[in-house]
Amino acid sequence: MVTPGEYLSFLDARLPGLVAGAHVYGSRVLDDVVADSDLDIVIELSSPAEVPAFEGADVAVVPAGSLEKPVFDVTPLAGEITPVLWQQLRTVGQTVRGARPTCPGTAAEVEAYCRSNLVDYWKLDFDRLRSVLPTLDPEAAFPRDSLLWVGLGPARLWHTIRTGEIVGKSRAGELAAARWPDLPILDLVASRRGAEVPLKVSHAAASLDLFDRILADVTT
Structure with missing residues (x-):
């Protein structure tokens, strides 16, 4: 697992x-590090340059x-910046x-971004799904990484829209499972944390179903 020091070197x-x-965000600061967690980091450069992949x-x-500056006044040199990132920082x-950054922004900007992302990004993926x-056998295996991405990502937005708090994928899954205990969301959380849980098309x-409930919950 990459450390900030290794990456800066x-x-x-x-x-x-x-x-x-250099400023770390994501799973490292949200108490959600798992075996395959990336290092999420924002780099400030004193002069424009191409940052090599790592x-x-x-x-x-x-x-x-x-x-x-407000996030909407900044053009990144690479990568994506959002109101949610600014709030984390x-x-x-x-x-x-x-120096520790101020990253000015408002709760309304964060909520608006989350609502838009649910529709403009996630709904397209779920419409394809x-x-x-x-056409798929409910008992057939489903790719783990893809399933954890679609199964836990929207729950993070749902929680932020409702409360303003930003949480990691695992915590978001726990909160969604508490809200809708009839869905096997905790299987996804357990798999993310390293448990050997068979993930199937039925989990997809x-x-x-969870996405549809989230969309209904935040639009009523």
Whole structure:
């Protein structure tokens, strides 16, 4: 598992003197690290440069000083930036180089982003899943990584819309399972945490059902 120090050493060797700031977010600061967790990190560069890829690191790159501006006023040099990222950085993010950022933003911006993402991104994926599920055997195995992505991702948005809090995938799954205990969401949480849980097409169908319930819950 990549550490911030390892990644910064890699960058400093290739971009000497350019890395002005580095800020960790995601599973490392949300108490949700599992065996295959990436290092989620925002890098500030003092001058524009191409940041080389590094396996195990999910990187957003911005010009130095960008994290003192509203997210909509910043054009990233690489990666994606969102109101949810800005909120993480100003609340629970871990600064490992440079000054702790202010990342100005509002709860309304975070909620609006989450609502839009549910429809503009996730609904497209689930509409495709809805079209193929009837052709699949419910007892057949389903790809683990894909299932954990679609099964737990929307639950994070649902919780943030309802409460304003940002949580990791595992906690989001626990909260969704508590709200809808008839769905086998805890199987997904257990698998994410390393348990040997057979994940099937029936779990994908339950994830679709969960998404439909989430969409109904946040639009009523």
